Amino acid sequence: MNFWRNRQLTTTLAVLFVTLFSIVLADEHNHVYKSGEEVIVWMNTVGPIHNRQETYPYFQLPFCRGESKVEHHHETLGEALQGMDLINSGIDIKYLVPVSGATICKSKLDNKDINVMRYAVANNYWFTMFVDDLPVSGLVGQADLDNLQKASPLPSYVYTHKQFVIEYNGNRIIAVTLQSGNKVELPPTLTALELVFTYSVEWKPTDIPFETRFERLLETDFFEHKVHWLSIFSSFMMVLFLTGLVSIILLRTIKRDFSRYEREEGLTDFDRDLGDDYGWKQVHGDVFRQPPRLMLLSSLMGAGNQLVLLTGIVILYTIIGDLYAERATILTASIFFYTLTSFVAGYTSSRYYASYGGKDWVRNVILTASIVPGAVTLIGGYVNSVAIYYSSSRAIAFPVLLSVLAIWVFLCFPLTLLGAIVGRNWGARMDFPCRVNPIPRPIPEKVWYAEPLMIIAMGGILPFGSIFIEIYFIFTSFWTYKIYYVYGFMLFVFIILLAVSACVAIVSTYFLLNSEDHRWHWLSFLTCASTAGYVYLYSLYYFLAKTKMTGMFQTSFYFGYTALLSLAIFCMLGFVGHYATRLFVRKIYQNVKID
Structure with missing residues (x-):
């Protein structure tokens, strides 16, 4: 028992050490071989070809191993x-x-093993392996579809x-091709x-060349198709049009509002009352009021800022380092x-929370540090439980879970706390251009399409429209194991998405304030964040129309991790929309003379 505990502790520390200090290293080999030197064939997983995430250890099927020493390999x-x-x-x-x-090797199969192998063949099981870090795959077997109607059960x-064709250049391996053959019938x-x-x-x-x-x-025929280029161009043109339209409308409208307000300053109270007294200036005493559920909003702002920064860094780093060419390097x-950007989350959240007079900053730090990891834990824990039930290779081992927990406890949370201390003490200033009235102003009735819920529901359409083609390529890459490599496209679409979200949030907030409704804080956040709902609805369509996925495991995996993607989009776009709107609101009200 002590040996097992020590082994678990050693594994946990080793994984943590490798994660922090060897993230971007390749294989332990340098990919340079001498004549006669061993080339290791690493067997990875096996599973149904239509359920790509439903994978099992290769030797869970009744395959046999060669005479070389069998080793497990983690990087x-x-x-x-x-x-x-x-x-x-x-x-x-x-x-x-x-x-x-x-x-x-030679393998002796009993009747149970034969039926297991027949099940794998009938369900189109395929296996994956790696040779010199190059992925290789093949089918376990083949069913005789020609005798589908004649024979029962199906042969x-x-x-x-296994026929390996290995191409080499000097002392390096360039390509590996696998051809399977010698079919042996599996009579039940x-x-x-x-x-x-x-x-x-x-x-x-x-x-x-090796490079x-x-x-x-x-x-390239798929990812660099004309449709992909056309979608990028159309999204870019939409940004130009939307940005220009927003600028023209707001500049002309706000200029007209300022002219009207300046003109009314010279009128008597009686004349002003008879005049056109309405608009965003009327809510100056409530627009900087503390928003409801301040702690939750500030935590979402911190998490959103962190995820925006994280996404940009990872995309740029992948472009520079070609991380898609190495196994799981992007995830690592x-x-x-x-972990490093946790400081940003704490700083942003604490600064926002303190700027509106929040006092319970300890709870704010805990919520900020836990909101995204907590969602990952809940959804990932459920998916992992399903994987354990199915004995899938996707099941995360307990030492690995301890490593993730250690990273959060010893790195993420302390950095979030440090950022919160800096933001609370040096970054928070309550310097709103207008004072807040003690009694909130009544909100007038509006037409149904001007209500906040309708604005929120409609606000996510344009941001989703700017990315849904790229979402298709990303989904196709992840769920069908195509290698996504056009991260330059992704960076451009990401910038477009942020720009569209900022414009949509500003316009929506202006219309809300102009109808004398001061509840802009959550509206500006949720207007752009609602894009996540459209992404999740699209994932449902993609699952039903574009895939052949079946079974509880694959369905849980698909919708669970798509929910995490939607949550990330929710936080990111909500932050961008609210941050841009906050700058806009401060700008227009600091130029208004308040009596």
């Missing part, structure tokens, strides 16, 4: 969180040494031969069956940068 926390537990296959491959029909065959009536698994290796020279070897795995880097 980063990202791999552990994505269920990558690479195991040495034991396939004896030596650099530049051809092999023809060599035996890997099933398992592939027992047999009580025992012996399978002999074999492999062959063919080496081919190539002139392709560009990953490009042949990228589907995201965790690392999320």
